[in-house]
Amino acid sequence: MRYYAYYPGCSMEATGAPVEKAIKAIAKPLDIELMELEDWTCCGSSPFSGVDKVKAMAITARVLAQAEKTGLDLVTPCSSCYTILHEANELMKDDHKLAWQVHEALTSVGLNYNGTVKVRHIVEVIYNDVGVEALAAKVKRPMTGLKVACYHGCQQVRPEYGYDDREYPDWLDRISKALGAEPVNYPLKARCCGSSLVISETDMALDLIHKLLENAADNGAQAIVSTTCPLCHTALDAYQSAVNGKYKSHFNLPVLAVPQIIAVALGLDFKQAALDGNIVSPRKLLSPYFNGRTADSDAPAQKAAAG
Amino acid sequence: METKLKPSFLDEVASVPACGKINECVQCGVCSGSCTTAAHWEHPPRKIIAMVRAGMKDEVLNSSSIWYCVSCYLCTARCPRDIKPANIMHALEAIALNEGYKPPTKTTTMYRSFARSIEQNGRIYEFGFMLEYFLKTNPFAALRMLPMAFSLLTHKRMPLLPKAVKGRHQLNQMFHNITTGGSR
Numbered sequence: 001m002r003y004y005a006y007y008p009g010c011s012m013e014a015t016g017a018p019v020e021k022a023i024k025a026i027a028k029p030l031d032i033e034l035m036e037l038e039d040w041t042c043c044g045s046s047p048f049s050g051v052d053k054v055k056a057m058a059i060t061a062r063v064l065a066q067a068e069k070t071g072l073d074l075v076t077p078c079s080s081c082y083t084i085l086h087e088a089n090e091l092m093k094d095d096h097k098l099a100w101q102v103h104e105a106l107t108s109v110g111l112n113y114n115g116t117v118k119v120r121h122i123v124e125v126i127y128n129d130v131g132v133e134a135l136a137a138k139v140k141r142p143m144t145g146l147k148v149a150c151y152h153g154c155q156q157v158r159p160e161y162g163y164d165d166r167e168y169p170d171w172l173d174r175i176s177k178a179l180g181a182e183p184v185n186y187p188l189k190a191r192c193c194g195s196s197l198v199i200s201e202t203d204m205a206l207d208l209i210h211k212l213l214e215n216a217a218d219n220g221a222q223a224i225v226s227t228t229c230p231l232c233h234t235a236l237d238a239y240q241s242a243v244n245g246k247y248k249s250h251f252n253l254p255v256l257a258v259p260q261i262i263a264v265a266l267g268l269d270f271k272q273a274a275l276d277g278n279i280v281s282p283r284k285l286l287s288p289y290f291n292g293r294t295a296d297s298d299a300p301a302q303k304a305a306a307g
Numbered sequence: 308m309e310t311k312l313k314p315s316f317l318d319e320v321a322s323v324p325a326c327g328k329i330n331e332c333v334q335c336g337v338c339s340g341s342c343t344t345a346a347h348w349e350h351p352p353r354k355i356i357a358m359v360r361a362g363m364k365d366e367v368l369n370s371s372s373i374w375y376c377v378s379c380y381l382c383t384a385r386c387p388r389d390i391k392p393a394n395i396m397h398a399l400e401a402i403a404l405n406e407g408y409k410p411p412t413k414t415t416t417m418y419r420s421f422a423r424s425i426e427q428n429g430r431i432y433e434f435g436f437m438l439e440y441f442l443k444t445n446p447f448a449a450l451r452m453l454p455m456a457f458s459l460l461t462h463k464r465m466p467l468l469p470k471a472v473k474g475r476h477q478l479n480q481m482f483h484n485i486t487t488g489g490s491r
Contacts, residue, residue: 010431015464041429041474046378047421050400053324058481059425062474083378091324098324105481158380159391166384192343192379199440200417201375202451204347208377238455238464279458 002129004120005070006034007063007085009078009230010042015238016078016230018277022259023077023122023228025272029138030130030262034075037066043081046196057098058105060088065106065113077122077228077259079155080196085119086161121156122228123258124163127171132178140267141289142180148225148256149186149216150176153232157190166190172258176225179265183225188215193235203246209235210243213251222285223254225261233257238279254282264289316364323398328390332356338382338392348372352382352392355399368403371412376400413444426482429475434465 012020027034042048043063048056063085067074076082092099092115106113126135150172157169164171169190173183193212194205213236216224226233237255244251255278256264263273264286275282314322321329332353339351350358350372358367367373376396383393400418403410417440424436437456441449459465 011433013430013470014433014466015459017464018462039472039474041472041478042425042431044425045421045431046397047418048425049394049397050418051404051422052401052485053398055482055485057324058485059478062477062481080378083380087325095324095327101485105484108484109477109480111477154377154379154381159383159393167381192377192381194343194377196377197375197414197417199437200412200414200444201347202448204344204375208343234459234464238459241458242451242455277462277464279462 001031001033003033003035003072004075004125005067005072006036007040007043007067007074007076007081008036009076009081011078011230011234015234018274019077019228019230019233019257019259021274021277022257022263025268025274026259026262026266029266029268030126030135032125032130035070035072037063037070040066043084045080045084049084054098054101056084057088057091058102060084061092061102061106061113062109062111064088064117064119065111067117068113073118073120073125075120075122075125078231079121079153079227079229080231082119082121083155083159087159089115089117089119121161123156123171123175124161126258126262127175128163132174135175135262136178139179139265141265141292143176143261143265143289144180146181146285146289147184147220147222148176148181148261149219149221149223150183150189151186151212151216151224151226151232151236152190153227153229154190154192156227156229172225172227175258176261179261181225181261184216184219184221186216186219186221188212193232195231195235198235198239205235206239206243206246209239210247210249212236213240213243213253214249216253217251221253223256223282226255226257228257228259240280252280254278254280254285256282316362316367317360319402320359320395320398323394323401325391325394326398328388329356329359329395331388332360332390333388335387337385337387341381341385343379343381344375344377347375352376352396356390356392356395359395359399367399368406368408369410371410373399373403374410374412374414413440416440416443425475426479427471427475428469429472429478430470432469434467435469
C-alpha cells in the first residue's frame, strides 16, 4: 500500500463529483491510500493570480503547509490545482521577497512551510507509481476494441514538470492500452479546453471545446478518455450539448475520466465507476463490456436468478 | 531636494513574482504564434510585452487583450527566453484591477466573484460564484446556461448550498497580513 496526502480541489465537490467518486473507487484496488487534508481551502487557481499574486501564493502555501505536516507526497487530480501548487513551490525557492511575505502570512495563522512537499498529479502517480504493467495485470474486463481519444489537457503537462512531453504526451494512451482499449491519433490531446474562461467568454470556450470534440471524432474515437481534471471533464462532457447547439453538430462522445475507465476495466460496476454522473451517457457504448462474463450488478437477469 | 522616483510600469510588472525576466524578451513572437486564443487579442502577447517595455501603461491596461489568457501555458512552454508570458498576463490583470482600470471584458467581474467566493467560503462555491457573476453582468446570459446547469443539477454535480470551511478564517487573516505589510 502506498500512502499520499490528497488534495481534491473545490471542483471535485461539485462539477467534478463523478471523477472524484471514481478515484475513490479505484484507490483500493490499485493499492493506494489517499489521505485527504483536513479543512483544506482553495488553491486560488489561475483567476486569483489575476487578482493578487502574493495573496494567491499565500493561499496556495496554506495547502502546502498542511500537506508538509503529513510528510507525504501531495497528490491532486485537478490540473489547475496541480499547476498552481507546483508554481508556488518553485516560486518560493527563487523569489525570496515572495517567500518572506508568504512566510509572514502563514506565521500569522500558526502555520509554517519549509518547501519540502512534492506536488504530484494523480495521473502521474497511476502511471509511475502503480505502473502500466501492474495496471494491466489487474484488468478483469479488457476494454478490447474501444477506440478512444486520450485528452491530457494543458495544465497536466505544462508549464513544466519534467515528466511527460509538454505538447504530445502519451500517459493516458499507455494507460488506455494497458486496459485493452485502442488509443487513436489525437493531435489536439494537450490543447486547452478553455474552461477557465467558459463563464465569461462562453463562445470562445465553446469554439475550443468544439475543436477538441471534432478532432477526436474525425480520428475515429468512440469515446474520449480524459485526464482527471474536473474542468476538462466538465468542458467536454457537460458542454457537449451546448457545442452541438451552437455548431449544429451531433457529437455524442462519452467522456470517460481516466479513473472511470480504469474502474470499468478493474471489474467495478456502472455506479461504482460513477458513470451515472456523466451527462453524455456511456451506457450504450459500454454495455457490451458490462454484459460480458465479468458483469455483475449491472446484469439484472443474473441478479434475479441469484436472488 | 530629494525626489522619490515613481517606479516605471516596466518595473512594476517585473517586480511581480515570476515576471522578472520580461527584460530578456527578444520579441521572437513564439508566444503570439502559440497562443490558443490569439485570434481574440487586439494586442497579442508579444505585442503586449513590447508595449509594457515601451511604458504604454494605459493602452495595455485599458485593453481587453490580456483577459483572454486561458492559462494553457503553451507560450511559457515554448518561450526560448523563459520569460513566462502567461504569468506576465496575470500580473497585468492584477495591476489593472488594483488600479481601477475598466477594460471592456466581463472576465474582470468573473475573477472578482471567484476571489470573493474564496474569501467567504474558503473554497469555491461554484453555483454561488456563477450566480453572482451573472447577476452583476447580464442575468439574461445565464438563461443560455440553464439547460447545462439543470443537467449538472440532476447528475448531482451542482450543489446549491455553499460549504464554508473553517480554514476561511485563516485565509482572511493571511490576506489581512499581506495587505497591512505583515508584522514589520
